Amino acid sequence: MLDLLAGFVGELRAAGLPVSLTENIDAMDAVRHVPLEDREALRTAMASTMVKRPEHRPAFDAVFDSYFSPAPSLVDDEGADLGALLEEALRSGDEEAVRRLARLAVARLAGMEEGRGVRGSAYVFKTLRLLDVDGALARLLAGARWLERDDLAMAGERLRGEVEAEVRRRLVAERGPEAVARSIRRPLPEDVDFLHASREELAALHRALRPLARRMAARLARRRRHGRRGRLDFRRTLRRSLSTGGVPADPRFRRPHPHKPEIVVLADVSGSVATFARFTLQLVHALAGEFSAVRTFVFIDGIDEVTHLFAGADDLGVALARVHEEADVVAAEGHSDYGRALATFQQRWGREITGRTSVVILGDARNNYHASSADVLAELRQRARRVWWLNPEPRSYWDTGDSIVSEYGRHCSGVFECRNLRQLEAFVAQIG
Numbered sequence: 086m087l088d089l090l091a092g093f094v095g096e097l098r099a100a101g102l103p104v105s106l107t108e109n110i111d112a113m114d115a116v117r118h119v120p121l122e123d124r125e126a127l128r129t130a131m132a133s134t135m136v137k138r139p140e141h142r143p144a145f146d147a148v149f150d151s152y153f154s155p156a157p158s159l160v161d162d163e164g165a166d167l168g169a170l171l172e173e174a175l176r177s178g179d180e181e182a183v184r185r186l187a188r189l190a191v192a193r194l195a196g197m198e199e200g201r202g203v204r205g206s207a208y209v210f211k212t213l214r215l216l217d218v219d220g221a222l223a224r225l226l227a228g229a230r231w232l233e234r235d236d237l238a239m240a241g242e243r244l245r246g247e248v249e250a251e252v253r254r255r256l257v258a259e260r261g262p263e264a265v266a267r268s269i270r271r272p273l274p275e276d277v278d279f280l281h282a283s284r285e286e287l288a289a290l291h292r293a294l295r296p297l298a299r300r301m302a303a304r305l306a307r308r309r310r311h312g313r314r315g316r317l318d319f320r321r322t323l324r325r326s327l328s329t330g331g332v333p334a335d336p337r338f339r340r341p342h343p344h345k346p347e348i349v350v351l352a353d354v355s356g357s358v359a360t361f362a363r364f365t366l367q368l369v370h371a372l373a374g375e376f377s378a379v380r381t382f383v384f385i386d387g388i389d390e391v392t393h394l395f396a397g398a399d400d401l402g403v404a405l406a407r408v409h410e411e412a413d414v415v416a417a418e419g420h421s422d423y424g425r426a427l428a429t430f431q432q433r434w435g436r437e438i439t440g441r442t443s444v445v446i447l448g449d450a451r452n453n454y455h456a457s458s459a460d461v462l463a464e465l466r467q468r469a470r471r472v473w474w475l476n477p478e479p480r481s482y483w484d485t486g487d488s489i490v491s492e493y494g495r496h497c498s499g500v501f502e503c504r505n506l507r508q509l510e511a512f513v514a515q516i517g
Contacts, residue, residue: 187247298371353448387416424458
C-alpha cells in the first residue's frame with residue numbers, strides 16, 4: 086500500500102498538483118481511518134488532504150481512478166442482447182443495470198488487445214459508437230414525456246462514465262496504473278497554453294478565471310493594507326524622545342497612503358493572439374476594483390478605446406463579444422502593425438499618460454516587417470510609471486521571423502512570457 090501511495094503522489098505532482106510532504110503524511114494517516122474497500126470514502130479522505138483548489142479536483146480524480154480502480158469482472162454473459170440491455174438501462178436508470186451493460190459492451194465491442202498502446206479514449210469512443218448510444222437516446226427521447234427527458238439524459242451520461250471506468254479498469258489490470266495515469270495526464274487549468282488550448286481546455290480556463298480573480302483581489306488589497314511603515318518622521322521622533330533625553334530613541338514614521346495604480350491596457354486582438362488577449366482583459370477587468378482606473382485599447386493596425394464597453398458590464402464575455410463587433414481596429418490591411426498602432430495611440434491619447442499610469446501591452450510583437458516606431462514606446466516610458474509587455478509566445482520564439490520583441494523590450498520596465506493563467510497571475514501580483 087505504501088508503494089502504491091508513493092506512486093500515486095508522484096503522479097499527482099507530475100500532473101502539476103502541489104502535494105507537499107506534509108500533505109502526503111496527512112493522506113497516509115487519513116487512509117488508516119477509512120475502509121480500503123470503500124473507494125468513494127478513500128477518494129474523499131485523500132482529496133481532503135491533497136487538493137487545495139476546486140479546479141484541481143478533476144486532475145486528482147483522473148489519477149485516483151488510475152491507481153485505485155477495482156479489478157474488472159471476468160464474467161461475460163455471451164447470450165445477452167446488448168441492444169435490449171441498452172434500452173432497459175436507459176429507461177430505468179438503474180445503476181447496476183448501467184454498470185453491467187458497460188462491462189458487457191467493453192468486453193464485446195472495445196477490441197482491447199494485449200500489447201497495444203494505451204489509448205483509452207479510442208476504446209471508449211469505439212464502444213459507444215458500436216453500441217449506438219446516441220441513436221438509442223434519440224429514439225427514446227422522441228417518445229418521452231418532458232419530465233422523462235432529463236432522466237434519460239442523465240442515464241446516458243452515467244453510461245458513458247461507466248464505459249470509461251470499465252476501459253480504465255481493464256487497462257490498469259493489464260498495464261499498471263503508472264502507464265494509464267501517464268496516458269491520461271492533462272495540464273491543470275492554470276498551466277494550459279492560451280494559444281493551443283482545446284475547446285474543453287478553454288472552458289476549464291473560463292471556470293478557473295473567476296476564483297483566480299477573487300484570490301488576486303484579496304491578495305492585492307491585503308498587500309496594500311500591510312505595506313511598509315512609511316518614511317521616518319524626524320520631528321515626531323524628536324518630540325517623542327524628549328522625555329528620555331533621546332536615549333533610547335523612539336522612531337516615529339509617517340503613515341503611508343498607498344494609492345491604487347491606474348492601468349492602461351493596449352491589446353493586440355488579431356487572430357494569432359486573440360485568445361490570450363481575451364483572458365488577460367477578463368482578469369484585469371475582474372480586478373478593476375483594485376485599480377483607480379482601468380482603460381482598455383485594442384488594436385490590429387488601427388487602435389480604438391473600448392473602456393466604455395466594460396463599464397458596468399455584468400458579463401465580461403458579452404463585453405468582449407462587443408469589443409470584437411464594435412471596435413475600430415482595422416486602419417489599412419488588417420494585419421498586426423504595432424508601430425502604426427503605437428504612433429496613433431501616442432498622437433490621440435499620449436498626453437493622458439502620467440506618472441501614476443502603468444501601461445500594459447499584450448501581444449507577440451510580430452510586426453509583419455512594418456516600421457516598429459520604438460521611439461514612440463520610449464516616449465511613453467518616460468511619461469508613465471511603468472510599461473510592461475506580456476508576450477504569449479514561448480521565449481524561445483522571441484526575435485524569430487517578424488518578431489521584434491527585444492526592440493520594444495529596451496523601452497519597457499519588463500517583458501514577460503505569459504502563456505497561461507499561472508504566469509498571468511504572477512504578473513498581475515507585481516503590478517498591484
